[in-house]
């Protein structure tokens with residue numbers, strides 16, 4: 033069942049979409065149903081993906097993850113998103129950048145923090 037905030041990927045062309053409003057239908061791309069990306073919350077193996085939240089004097093900094101994630105052409109964090117009751121904030125990243133972003137929200141406002149790795153998918157803390 034489609035729900036607001038879910039992220040779907042087309043495994044044919046690579047399109048990725050987030051649901052802003054759930055109308056109830058099925059999301060289809062390139063002639064087949066899009067895949068719901070599960071939000072992973074437990075790091076496994078050598079790399080770290082779970083977002084780490086640090087409070088700052090104004091707002092927060094989110095780092096991916098407890099050990100900085102690679103930011104190479106073939107493997108990098110594409111975006112970091114902070115979800116609050118009032119709305120969501122997203123910062124897009126490119127290879128070569130540091131896998132972190134600052135947001136103008138207080139820690140108490142946060143409902144969830146998510147990030148997307150182009151190889152290992154969607155992660156949440």
Ligand SMILES: [Fe+2]
Pocket residue numbers: 079081101107108149150151152
């Ligand atoms: Fe990764």
